[in-house]
């Protein structure tokens with residue numbers, strides 16, 4: 001948020017010329033409109049966003065949204081189906097095609113790159129085009145894509161990154177990093193043949209990036225082994241390096257986060273790797289919640305008069321699904337909804353565009369014919385029949401009950417004779433095909449939008465169009 005007067009002058013002149021250019025567009029469309037109502041609509045649609053917040057529920061496919069809606073409603077004592085999540089009140093919704101250039105069912109690196117670089121790429125790549133070879137440092141240099149984080153900083157905006165995953169994990173890294181291998185989060189994880197060829201690990205790229213707020217998990221990639229970190233140089237201490245260079249604040253728990261000054265750049269790393277599960281959170285937890293991190297980010301970024309870009313990821317919805325444990329995923333999802341509600345309540349929809357989406361889906365289903373209000377984490381109990389007094393779980397052809405939530409594959413696969421399934425928040429749901437890690441799903445995900453430029457979130461779109469929605473909302 002430090003300003004460079006000469007650059008700022010040039011940028012504000014550029015911003016003025018861009019503004020007059022798009023005003024001309026707006027006037028053209030107004031003059032061709034035949035009714036007053038159309039004029040009002042056209043004028044409101046041409047308003048620019050000062051700020052954009054992109055909320056990414058990692059792996060939050062449409063079936064996850066439905067299940068989280070029911071779960072959130074049931075936690076409030078409702079039957080659940082009728083509950084409305086904060087982003088379900090947004091007027092603008094689109095379906096998003098998530099495939100990667102080389103993959104029908106995508107990963108988070110390729111999908112997040114589509115949103116932050118404006119182009120689809122291969123599975124596993126960040127900020128690098130599909131022409132490069134995977135895990136090849138040299139070929140990546142020839143295929144750089146734009147990075148929304150870099151572009152926002154060049155235009156004088158403040159930039160924030162928040163995630164419950166490691167801050168060097170694929171989705172948060174897509175804001176600021178370029179690599180042909182998403183696993184190169186720390187230099188020790190780069191293949192030996194590819195080290196010292198001029199490709200920086202992702203942790204190093206974050207420290208070199210001029211962010212204003214970065215909050216999440218993943219201490220280990222920033223430290224050498226002398227303090228229990230993962231870096232090759234045992235004495236490496238990237239946070240201290242960053243604090244000196246940016247005169248920033250580095251925090252490691254919710255108390256130091258709450259006490260940090262608002263007028264300095266902020267780096268917060270709250271766990272050695274990913275942050276803890278919401279479902280296993282204890283009252284004495286030292287980790288901030290996703291809502292607290294979102295609040296800390298917005299309070300700082302909103303001080304920048306030029307506006308800001310903020311990406312908030314709920315990274316562990318995805319991890320709960322990979323573990324085949326829907327309750328863990330849904331607890332993360334409910335906290336994600338809380339963070340979105342906080343942003344809705346504390347930003348101005350006339351100047352802040354809020355987007356909520358997922359990078360990809362999971363092979364997660366809501367099945368059977370459970371009765372209205374049936375425990376979403378429980379066994380399927382059918383609607384009451386005539387004269388039936390006791391609710392009995394439905395039985396499958398093997399004579400055993402089954403759960404509403406399940407997976408097409410994953411750790412809960414049925415091997416041999418099926419047993420009565422587990423239920424509740426900690427349960428592993430049954431699955432058809434045995435896999436150590438449940439997989440992503442390939443169907444479309446939803447995009448929900450509110451604020452200036454939100455009207456572009458309509459129809460069935462390619463995932464890279466989300467980047468266009470963001471950049472055109474800013475008037476770039």
Ligand SMILES: [Zn+2]
Pocket residue numbers: 059108318319322440
């Ligand atoms: Zn995943």
